[in-house]
Amino acid sequence: MNVAAASSRVFARAPSVLPGFGLTLGLTLTWTSLIVILPLAALFWRASGLGFGGFVDLASDARVVSALRLSFVAAIIGAAFNAAAGLLIAWVLVRYDFAGKRLVDAMIDLPFALPTAVSGLALAALYAPNGWLGAPLAQLGIKIAFTPAGVVVACMFIGLPFVVRQVQPVLADLDRSLEEAAATLGASRTQTIVRVIFPAILPALLTGFALAFARGVGEYGSIIFIAGNLPFTSEIAPLLIIIRLEEFNYQGATAIAVLMLLMSFAVLLAVNLLQSWSRRRTGGGRHA
């Protein structure tokens, strides 16, 4: 197998007695190239065909800008709520015992497990003006469904597990003797939390925030049912890609997709830097 032989040479590996390196790496590279690299290359190839001027024109279209702005701002606000609520929930799950704790812990992953179309449907039903939460909120004069606030609510739903699952293990591994030392040295409980515990979990919290944000920016299924999808008001960027595709405007769709990809790669890079920063600080080799 040519690919196998070539991959063995190119990826100069340390010697090992285990068999199958060439074959498995060859298959991995072939399959990864076909499924991941080729399709993404098609996207960037298509975008390069637009030329820089054409790309800027498509990207600076008012409707595109407003959709991208909504996706990013809603994702940031949603992730901020997730960071606060996720920190609280992780703290409660790690530090306190209460009835039904295991069930609650298992429930945290619900937004991961629930298909996005189902979450979208459920959120729309809950927050509609006649819904269980929508009706009381409407009496207070707050409209969630079919407004930009609905996008934020959907981001708050889908992003929560990212923060909890990042913070929870770090909080559980935290050495209690540090807190005892702080208390012995005369720190109040608040001082201990703010100056000893919080700095230790900050990298995990920021990672969780970034992951929740990235998910919110790209999210489609759980948002479109509750958002109302009014152009310039509650239309998110992924939906605009679909609308452009339905108009057979492949260039427009490509330009939005490339912009979103570049921005989420930037977020991913930030996450990796955060994680190496936290590894340097804690000196541990934790897998992210």
Add this chain to the structure above:
Amino acid sequence: MRIASSVTGESALVKYLLIGLALIWLAGFLLLPLIVVFVEALRQGVGAYLTALVHDDALAAMRLTLLVSAIAVPANLVFGLVASWSIAKFRFRGRNFLITIIDIPFSVSPVISGLVFVLLFGAQGVFGAFLVSQKIQIIFAVPGIVLATIFVTFPFVARQLIPLMQAQGIDEEEAALSLGASGFRTFCLVTLPNIKWALFYGVLLCNARAMGEFGAVSVVSGHIRGLTNTMPLHVEILYNEYNFVAAFATASLLALLALVTLGLKTLLERRGGRDVKI
């Protein structure tokens, strides 16, 4: 211990306040959406619920969803095993880069995951003219749905196995090989039993996503009833037609799938202990 916890803990009042806040948040944001699905589905009684589920279009959507996941999950299972063997058991240049590439589908918007296949195989796509001349249809047909699903579930199995197999090292495999076992026998009798829980876990999450994927599949499907409609797409169509009971009935099946997935996941985590990475 009592003394230690009094200086490193909070007063009972603060503690119960925090627990209460957390539970209220979770009830409002996680539990209510789950409950509303079942309540809306059963709004007009069990009869209407069951009628909606045995409708021809609903059954066709279920069949397609099962078919897609029956192709995508084994494909990613085999890929995950092959990739983790080469990446975790050997050291070579570019290993971390390869892991990053495999993880890409996680950070790509589902809509973009569908778009890239339209750009490749659509009528105006890179291979569009060729496919039209050969009368092969990928986009707006089942192959496109399968491809998009494989793309979005690509990292699930591999990312569970790679860190675990890296941590386990190669000592046991070396021992088996030095005692005369063949490479394949070593893999089946030594490696596989060591990774079985993580493998189940990866397959479980992969299947949940494959059956529930909406955005990517929505772009490539064309929404042809009875032909290219998966269950999540069927939910959307019914909802847009104001057929709420049927929409929520189909959604309730997907919600049940999610609950079963969560239950099994919790069991596996208890079983596999720290082997399974969250």
